[in-house]
Amino acid sequence: AHIGVGISGQEGMQAVLSSDYSFAQFRFLQRLLLVHGRWSYLRMCKFLRYFFYKNFTFTFVHFWFAFFCGFSAQTVYDEWFITLYNLVYTALPVLGMSLFDQDVNDVWSFQQPQLYVPGQLNLYFSKKAFFKCALHSCYSSMVLFFIPYAAMHDTVRGDGKDVADYQSFALLTQTCLLFAVTIQLCLEMSYWTAVNTFFVLGSLVMYFAVTFTMYSNGMFLMSPSAFPFIGTARNSLNQPNIWLTILLTSILCVLPVVTYRFLFIQLCPTINDKIMFKVRQAKASPAPPPRRTRIRRTSSRRSGYAFSHAQGYGDLVTSGRFLRRPALSRSSGLTNAGRTTTGFSPMGRSAGYSPTGRPQNAKVSDVEVTSLQMYRTITDPSL
Amino acid sequence: MVKEEKEIANRPDNTAFTQQRLPAWQPMLSAGIVIPGFVLIGLAFIGIGVALFVTSRSITVLEIDYTGIEKDSPCYKCSDSDAKNCVCNLVFSIDSLFEGPVFFYYGLSNYFQNYRKYAASRDDEQLSGDLDAFTAPSDSCSPYNYNSNDKPIVPCGAIANSMFNDTFVLYRVVNGAKQLVPLDGKGIAWWTDYNVKFRNPSVTPLKNAFNNTVKPIFWPKPAYQLDTSDPANNGFINQDFLVWMRRAALPDFRKLYRRITDGDYAKGLPAGNYSLTIAYNYPVVSFDGRKKVVFSNVSWMGGKNEFLGIAYLVVGSLCVLMSMVMLIVYAKFKFPEED
Numbered sequence: 219a220h221i222g223v224g225i226s227g228q229e230g231m232q233a234v235l236s237s238d239y240s241f242a243q244f245r246f247l248q249r250l251l252l253v254h255g256r257w258s259y260l261r262m263c264k265f266l267r268y269f270f271y272k273n274f275t276f277t278f279v280h281f282w283f284a285f286f287c288g289f290s291a292q293t294v295y296d297e298w299f300i301t302l303y304n305l306v307y308t309a310l311p312v313l314g315m316s317l318f319d320q321d322v323n324d325v326w327s328f329q330q331p332q333l334y335v336p337g338q339l340n341l342y343f344s345k346k347a348f349f350k351c352a353l354h355s356c357y358s359s360m361v362l363f364f365i366p367y368a369a370m371h372d373t374v375r376g377d378g379k380d381v382a383d384y385q386s387f388a389l390l391t392q393t394c395l396l397f398a399v400t401i402q403l404c405l406e407m408s409y410w411t412a413v414n415t416f417f418v419l420g421s422l423v424m425y426f427a428v429t430f431t432m433y434s435n436g437m438f439l440m441s442p443s444a445f446p447f448i449g450t451a452r453n454s455l456n457q458p459n460i461w462l463t464i465l466l467t468s469i470l471c472v473l474p475v476v477t478y479r480f481l482f483i484q485l486c487p488t489i490n491d492k493i494m495f496k497v498r499q500a501k502a503s504p505a506p507p508p509r510r511t512r513i514r515r516t517s518s519r520r521s522g523y524a525f526s527h528a529q530g531y532g533d534l535v536t537s538g539r540f541l542r543r544p545a546l547s548r549s550s551g552l553t554n555a556g557r558t559t560t561g562f563s564p565m566g567r568s569a570g571y572s573p574t575g576r577p578q579n580a581k582v583s584d585v586e587v588t589s590l591q592m593y594r595t596i597t598d599p600s601l
Numbered sequence: 602m603v604k605e606e607k608e609i610a611n612r613p614d615n616t617a618f619t620q621q622r623l624p625a626w627q628p629m630l631s632a633g634i635v636i637p638g639f640v641l642i643g644l645a646f647i648g649i650g651v652a653l654f655v656t657s658r659s660i661t662v663l664e665i666d667y668t669g670i671e672k673d674s675p676c677y678k679c680s681d682s683d684a685k686n687c688v689c690n691l692v693f694s695i696d697s698l699f700e701g702p703v704f705f706y707y708g709l710s711n712y713f714q715n716y717r718k719y720a721a722s723r724d725d726e727q728l729s730g731d732l733d734a735f736t737a738p739s740d741s742c743s744p745y746n747y748n749s750n751d752k753p754i755v756p757c758g759a760i761a762n763s764m765f766n767d768t769f770v771l772y773r774v775v776n777g778a779k780q781l782v783p784l785d786g787k788g789i790a791w792w793t794d795y796n797v798k799f800r801n802p803s804v805t806p807l808k809n810a811f812n813n814t815v816k817p818i819f820w821p822k823p824a825y826q827l828d829t830s831d832p833a834n835n836g837f838i839n840q841d842f843l844v845w846m847r848r849a850a851l852p853d854f855r856k857l858y859r860r861i862t863d864g865d866y867a868k869g870l871p872a873g874n875y876s877l878t879i880a881y882n883y884p885v886v887s888f889d890g891r892k893k894v895v896f897s898n899v900s901w902m903g904g905k906n907e908f909l910g911i912a913y914l915v916v917g918s919l920c921v922l923m924s925m926v927m928l929i930v931y932a933k934f935k936f937p938e939e940d
Contacts, residue, residue: 257621286851292717320621365912372855374897374904378704379791379857380847381903384715387850410626435797442725442798443739449793459902462649462909469642470916477923480635484927484934494629 221255223247252331253324263342265316268406270351271358272308272399278359279391286367294363295392296385296447298432307396307425311403314417320409321490322497330493341488358398358471365470366390369463376457385447386454389429390463393455396425397468405475408494632931636924643920650913653902660905661699663896664708667691667879670886679881691877691894692774700898701869702862705784707765708855710891714760714848722759723846728837730800735814748815755814756824756837762817764845766882769858769894774874782866782875784859786834790843799843801836821882855895870896 224237225244234240239250283294293300299307327333336342366387375381400422407414430451431437438448454460483491617623628634669676669689679687713719721741727734735755738746742757754762772779788795804810807825816823827839834840844856861870877894885892897904 287715287717288713288852290713290715290717292715292720318621318623318625320625323622367851368908368912369906371851371906371908372708372853372904373906374704374706374855374857374899376899376901376903378702378860378899378904379789380844382850382854383847384720384850385847408627408629410628411623413623414625435793438729438797442729442731446725446798448798449791453791453793457903459906459909462653462902462913466646466909466912466916469646473639473642473916473920473923476630476635477639477927480630480632480927481930483630484632484930494627498629498631 223250248328249324252334253327256327256334256337257320259337260321260342261316261319263347264319264406265312266343267347267351268312268315268403270348271355271402272312273304274352274355275358275362275399276303276395278355279363279395282359282363294388295395296388298445298447299388299392299429302428303396306428307421308399308403309421310417311400311414311421314411314414315403315407318409318411318414319407322493326493326497332489333493335489354475357474358402361467361471362391362394362398365467366394366463369459369466373459375453379453381454381457381460385450386460389447389450389454390460393425394464394467396422397464398471401468401472402475405472405479632927636928636931639920639924639927643917643922643924646913646917646920648917650910650915650917652910653913654907654910656900656902657905657907657910660898660900661896662905663693663695663699664893665691665693665877665895666891666893667881668885668891668893669881670891676879676881679879680886682884682887684881687881689879689881691879692874693877694874695870695872697872698868699870699872699896701867702860702898703866703870704857704897704899705769705771705859705861706855706895706897707767707769707858708853708893708895709765709885710853710893711888712849712854712885712890713852714854715850715852719759720848723761724757725798727756728799728846730802730837732802732804732810735802735810745817748818750815752813752815754817755811756817760846760848761842762819764817764820764842765856766821767892768880768882770878771861772876772878773871774876779876782861782870783863785862786840786859789840789857789860790847794843794847795838795840799837799846801838807832807836855893858894869898 221239222237224233224235224240226234226240226242241247241250279294280291283292284290295303322330322333370382370387370390373382380386400418404418407418432445433447433449433451435448437445487495613619667674667676667689669678669680671677674680675691676687676689678684679689722743722745724734724739724742724746727738736753738753738755738757740746742754742759745754745759745762746757748754769784771782771784773782774780801807802810811823811825824839824842825836827836827842828834841858844858847856849856865871879894883892902909
């Protein structure tokens with residue numbers, strides 16, 4: 219089993235304490251599985267895929283750079299960027315996606331339980347999905363290194379001064395990387411709340427704010443060896459060819475993904491795609507809410523033995539009486555309780571059965587097989 | 602009733618945040634967004650690509666390799682490692698006016714300024730004028746921090762030690778006579794490097810700050826004699842030194858040496874014959890490196906770089922092509938609406 223579910227009720231807290239999830243009524247199980255379980259699986263898989271993607275891309279760029287730096291393990295990026303990449307620049311957006319993401323809302327999840335099937339078939343994150351993610355990272359890292367490399371080769375600023383130096387190149391590649399992974403995250407997110415949008419845009423703004431601060435005069439004068447990148451942002455980010463390189467790199471990283479996904483949606487749509495399409499159409503022209511008649515559960519509760527913390531119905535259960543229908547001619551002391559769903563009382567009285575009633579006989583031939591309706595109701599003045 | 606209050610107290614919040622009902626935008630990759638988007642991006646990229654390509658085409662570049670490995674090269678005699686203070690003469694001609702302002706670069710190939718240990722071998726505290734770092738250079742500079750007599754080297758490190766020291770004088774040959782072309786060496790480094798990052802120690806005369814230190818091993822003259830004629834170009838703020846210390850990202854690079862902007866040459870280099878006298882001091886043959894001089898003019902996109910224009914054109918055309926493909930696929934295979 220993947221999770222353990224306990225029902226909290228009058229039988230004590232043992233089940234609750236030893237289970238992963240617990241709730242009070244069995245009907246909540248539907249919501250747990252079809253809504254929360256499904257969303258949780260979706261979020262977890264998106265998170266894992268994206269997290270691997272962004273870190274693999276970040277790392278593979280160094281692999282390509284190794285060919286051009288004498289295999290000396292020189293980092294392409296600024297050391298501060300490497301420190302802050304996973305800590306500040308890409309932490310909150312991923313967190314936002316894995317907390318808030320939904321593909322369809324809970325009402326639709328209930329109506330379309332076949333959405334649960336991808337989770338059962340392990341479709342969203344498997345060895346195949348991981349391999350595809352690694353391949354995507356490989357492609358992205360090639361784009362993220364070789365396009366800046368070719369664009370900066372033997373190039374200078376608009377006033378003739380240097381722009382192909384290591385620090386400008388580092389700034390260029392790290393900005394390209396951040397834009398590319400952020401746009402990829404935007405493609406993965408399918409539920410844009412205000413919080414998510416704030417996280418994504420805020421992280422980008424944070425990147426520029428922190429970068430400009432660290433490359434400023436003030437920080438350099440405080441500690442020259444810790445902030446050697448002084449002046450780099452000011453001198454290279456005002457060059458049009460730098461921004462054009464960033465634009466080209468980020469778009470080239472992302473467009474194949476968009477194409478691939480679009481073609482897949484058209485050629486082999488998954489359950490999710492079809493239902494999201496339906497949702498969209500329904501939003502455009504809302505259908506009347508389906509009238510579901512209340513299913514009268516007259517016979518679903520065979521026994522109330524779990525709902526009592528008085529003496530309990532243990533002997534009733536072992537007697538087997540509730541499984542046998544009494545003969546219809548019995549008259550005394552029995553009322554035909556036509557329904558048992560309302561008037562639920564944890565004291566066990568609602569079943570119409572009193573634990574203090576008649577002696578339990580293992581073999582009473584005049585009890586019918588089915589319901590509890592045949593038992594005597596006791597009017598208890600104390601209630 | 603106690604039971605009701607208990608139930609209400611245990612009930613979870615019914616807010617949009619806790620019940621995950623926050624209002625949200627749910628975009629989908631629908632045909633109405635993707636296909637026009639691709640067309641737009643494709644057309645925009647093609648436009649940018651054309652602009653970049655045309656601009657790049659209008660930039661003129663003249664590169665002359667002077668390593669001297671080939672026997673028929675004018676600098677062949679200098680490429681011998683035993684030759685000291687060798688001077689060689691390069692003659693070249695320009696067909697039409699080389700539009701100004703003309704920038705004069707020296708270029709090196711197979712030279713890994715981005716090698717990790719080389720790149721770390723500098724002391725930024727020393728270079729910002731901190732006198733404490735003069736007496737005790739940082740360990741990152743080793744083995745170029747103390748000389749064999751345990752005297753501190755200023756400026757320490759491999760980057761400073763390997764400073765490029767070829768010098769060039771350009772003449773225009775007019776009717777057999779050589780006319781000197783004035784080369785301007787001011788303002789070739791970044792403003793922030795010159796004014797903030799590198800500072801001379803505030804000791805006058807500058808020479809006194811370098812007492813009890815020695816110059817880097819490969820240097821002919823110490824740092825306070827880099828340009829004795831101009832105190833604003835002497836010491837650590839010497840422009841050539843600053844340009845060299847801004848280490849390159851890739852193994853083939855070029856660095857700005859001078860600008861040709863003065864006098865008769867303000868409009869550029871006129872057509873004709875030119876002669877470049879090179880004081881060949883810098884050895885590169887031992888590691889298969891190459892040296893070259895580059896004359897180039899610039900535009901809004903910098904130096905000549907055809908890659909960016911071509912890349913934009915290619916990506917733009919691919920986008921337009923893909924949008925056609927996607928349109929065809931969408932028209933034929935619209936996914937069925939039944940569940």
